[in-house]
Structure formats: C-alpha cells, structure tokens
Amino acid sequence: MDLSDSASQVTATRHGPTEGDSSTPIRLHAADIHKRYGKNHVLKGVDLTVRAGEVVAIIGANGCGKSTLMKICAGLVSPSSGVVEVDESMAYCPQQAGLMGFLTADEHFALFGAGHGMDRSEAQATGRQLAKSLAWDGGMTTQARHLSGGTQQKLNLILAALTDPDILLLDEPYQGFDRGSYIDFWDWVLQRRDAGKSTLVITHMLNSLDRVDAVLDLGTKAAADS
Numbered sequence: 001m002d003l004s005d006s007a008s009q010v011t012a013t014r015h016g017p018t019e020g021d022s023s024t025p026i027r028l029h030a031a032d033i034h035k036r037y038g039k040n041h042v043l044k045g046v047d048l049t050v051r052a053g054e055v056v057a058i059i060g061a062n063g064c065g066k067s068t069l070m071k072i073c074a075g076l077v078s079p080s081s082g083v084v085e086v087d088e089s090m091a092y093c094p095q096q097a098g099l100m101g102f103l104t105a106d107e108h109f110a111l112f113g114a115g116h117g118m119d120r121s122e123a124q125a126t127g128r129q130l131a132k133s134l135a136w137d138g139g140m141t142t143q144a145r146h147l148s149g150g151t152q153q154k155l156n157l158i159l160a161a162l163t164d165p166d167i168l169l170l171d172e173p174y175q176g177f178d179r180g181s182y183i184d185f186w187d188w189v190l191q192r193r194d195a196g197k198s199t200l201v202i203t204h205m206l207n208s209l210d211r212v213d214a215v216l217d218l219g220t221k222a223a224a225d226s
C-alpha cells in the first residue's frame, strides 16, 4: 500500500529517490489506524508506509495526533483499530527526554547499551561518535542534569540511535538545537538514508521537507475533532 492511499483526514505526498520504487522493502507499515481517547477521535484511518532507506516526515497542527501515531508505531500505545507491521529493528526517541539526571552521558551509553547486549566500551565509543556527528564534543562525564537543554536532547537522540536501528522514530528530536546542530542532525539523517536505514520524524520545521522522501500531513486538530 502506498501513502497515497491515505484516508481523507490526512494528506500524503511521496517524492525523492524512492518515488514509485515499490521493490524497496517495506520496514514499517501502518494500515487504517484509528485512535479514540473517549469522544476524541484523534486518528481516523491513517495509513503509513516507510521503506528501507527512506526519510518520512509526519506534520500537522498541534494536537492532530502526530505523537499518538508515532507511539502506536512504536508499540507504546494501542490503536483503537488498525494494524502496524514492523520489519527489522526499531527504536523510538520520545519528545520528552527520559534521562537520569545523576548519570553522565557515558553512564547513559553504558546502561542503554547493556540493555542491548553492548559492552561498556563499545557503547561509550558508539555514543561518543554519535555525539561528535551532532557537534557535541566533550562533557561526557557531566551529569545529565547539568547539561544544557539542547545537549540533553542530543543525549536523548543518541540513546535511541545507539544500536543503529533499521528504523528510527523521532518525535521532534531537535528541540533546543542551535542552527549548526540542526544542520548536523539532518546531515546525519541523510547519512542514515544513504546506509539504507529508515527514519520517521515528526517535525514542525516545514523548511526541512525538501530533504525527506515522503510527507504524511495529519492536518488540523479541527479535522481530528470533526
């Protein structure tokens, strides 16, 4: 199923290098997703396909259901109806950083890496390498609570990316990033794409959309409420 099959609540456009290439393997597929919170029918028949090596953006007004859809894709929230299928490894970077204030970045890398079978030195080397690619060099032994807001967000992002997942779900991942870090972030996402990795990103930065392969516009909150 292609994004162009999406229901009326959403607008989907697909462009870029994978346009029309249905031979590219599908990494994530969500079909006819509905989500109701009581009387609030947030998602109404949303379809989403992310293929290998694609960057797909979810856009739309505050409250239209972007984070809800991403949490459903991540398996953290159950849809009222609909199906999500995921092929290959996936990681999720939440909008709010879930850091432990008294642990350093290195300790976060070791802890999260251990959860995925990485030894301490491998996890710390990988974390530090990712930090460099986001223009964060130094401060790896500073407690997270003493890092700046933008740097905490980088740590949040790096923890999701630590195991180099095939599909990365990013919920507004660059809040607090300075301009250079923002540019580095997109360069890093495009390097992932070149390596055949897929990224699904919620963004309000519409000037970034020329860099993505497909856009899923969930529209307005009014549409979700109707």
Ligand SMILES: Nc1ncnc2c1ncn2[C@@H]1O[C@H](COP(=O)(O)OP(=O)(O)OP(=O)(O)O)[C@@H](O)[C@H]1O
Binding pocket: 037, 040, 042, 060, 061, 062, 063, 064, 065, 066, 067, 068, 069
């Ligand atoms: N756990 C919940 N219980 C009840 N309602 C919820 C819950 N989570 C989200 N909602 C509601 O669902 C709607 C969509 O919320 P969601 O956070 O997905 O929107 P969003 O598009 O990501 O918004 P934003 O751009 O502000 O981050 C909102 O009306 C919100 O109040």
